[in-house]
Amino acid sequence: MKKNRRLVQIIVLFAVVLLGGYTIGNAVFGSKDDLPKIGERPPDFALLGTDNKTHRLADYEGKALVINFWGSFCPPCVIETPEFQRQYEKWQAQGKPFEIIGINLSEDQLTVNNFVEKFGLTYDILRDQRNKIERLYGVRSYPTTFFVKPDGSIMDIYVGGLTEEEIDRRIEKLLQF
Template sequence: MSKPWMMGIALVALVGGIWLIGSRVHEAGLAVREAPQPGYRAPRFSLRNLEGKTLSLSDLQGRAVVLNFWATWCPPCRAEMPAFQRLYARYADQGLMVIGVNATMGDDLAAVLAFRQDYHLTFPILLDETGEVNRSYRVTALPTTFFIDPQGIVRDVVVGGPLSEAAIEARLSTLLPARNR
């Protein structure tokens, strides 16, 4: 092989390696890019809750987060909500935060308030009134659930449902320290 070919191949390999390293999450502390997929930092957002207070994902740094996108009219969403509430009650004091992001742009606020009361939900319900966060997380179906570790890295994504309590808890094992389970 000629020298120019070898140098060209080496250059392509070097550029490809740099791109690969720069685009993936590395636990060693390299720059982390945001993307709604496992191995990447969860996209940041701020939304209002039902009480009108703003909650940002960055406020939860250091906590494991289960981010569930849902709507009141979605039967699988309704079916899995009691499991999220039970696990939130069980693990909240151990660093777990469950966040329900309501697809408010296609839902009714009165229905959301009634839903929270009917299901006795105590975890935060955030209102995505414009659909901006749904778009940022590339939500294409409800429910969609993101499992985010205490460093803000997406560890798993489940599109569809309903998720059983056992399925949710199995995914929590990768987010919560072993001593806490």
């Protein structure tokens, strides 16, 4: 009986280790097939903006759209923020069907409001308070920027900081569609 108990314990331990390894491996290295890709539509969202209104992806339908995931703790995000603002002003002044959305990654309202005020941001700033949208979009590094064509498909996904010239070039290409 003692011999069989030992064997059962070893089998149970092996099963637990195997199942745990599978679960962890799947979480870390699991399929990324459901993450947005170039040519596909980005996942829908409903997020509260600094204007205290709920914004949905559908609100921007038919417009060239830049979706920028950022945080005030991220040096490249801080550097590119004024560049996004200048691009927003430039293309809005030309009357182009274009919008920028900045999605903040789980920072508190005061921090976000201070950041918006410091840089005089006039494009929509939304808050992903539980990082749900960040995960849905597969954001792993900050900043990450999605460039969405007016037809609603993703033209480009850029991970890392962008220069104003790079932003301008991508927006110009977006507006050609």
